[in-house]
Amino acid sequence: MTPRDNQTIAAILGRRSIRKFTSDPVPGDIKRILLECAFAAPSAHGRRPCEFIVIEDRAVLDDLAEAHDSGKMLRQSPLAIAVCAQKEGYPEGDRAWVEDCAAAMENILIAARALGLEGVWLKVMDRHPRNEKIRPVLAVPPSVEVVAIAALGKGAEEKTPHEGLDEKKIHSNRW
Numbered sequence: 001m002t003p004r005d006n007q008t009i010a011a012i013l014g015r016r017s018i019r020k021f022t023s024d025p026v027p028g029d030i031k032r033i034l035l036e037c038a039f040a041a042p043s044a045h046g047r048r049p050c051e052f053i054v055i056e057d058r059a060v061l062d063d064l065a066e067a068h069d070s071g072k073m074l075r076q077s078p079l080a081i082a083v084c085a086q087k088e089g090y091p092e093g094d095r096a097w098v099e100d101c102a103a104a105m106e107n108i109l110i111a112a113r114a115l116g117l118e119g120v121w122l123k124v125m126d127r128h129p130r131n132e133k134i135r136p137v138l139a140v141p142p143s144v145e146v147v148a149i150a151a152l153g154k155g156a157e158e159k160t161p162h163e164g165l166d167e168k169k170i171h172s173n174r175w
């Protein structure tokens, strides 16, 4: 048994961006555990600004696919989770909500992989005109930023797991 055989490590290394899905629905208990994993992510000062929109309505998924210029796979995926930041009351000038939502998104993708699903991270915030097209589809209020959307489902393509590290990018004690 090596560290690589550990199931958590296998899920982290095995997670790839999968952009083809079967139409199999995602069971309710799996959806809930994905969200529980998202809520379990660390957040700066424990402020927990992340909120999630669970999208399964085919019409909404299709509208998102139309609005997101690299989101065609949302026409196939049975599920999407929009990872959003509620910025109301968040300290002015502090953008740690971006990191908080990124941590939540990564937890969703790794948990999905661990449970036999696949997914892909679709950026929304700071991308124009994508962001402006997606916000009305999801009906988010002005104080809410849609950081990214995870397209999720049973994968219909396979990719090799990640392996190895880039020695040039590892520094010892000082840069």
Ligand SMILES: Cc1cc2nc3c(=O)[nH]c(=O)nc-3n(C[C@H](O)[C@H](O)[C@H](O)COP(=O)(O)O)c2cc1C
Binding pocket: 015, 016, 017, 018, 070, 071, 120, 121, 122, 123, 159
């Ligand atoms: C911040 C961020 C934004 C991304 N946005 C998109 C996107 O809009 N569309 C897409 O197809 N993939 C997107 N991806 C997925 C990357 O293209 C993918 O992670 C990268 O090519 C590496 O492949 P891998 O995930 O299989 O390791 C995004 C990933 C990150 C971390």
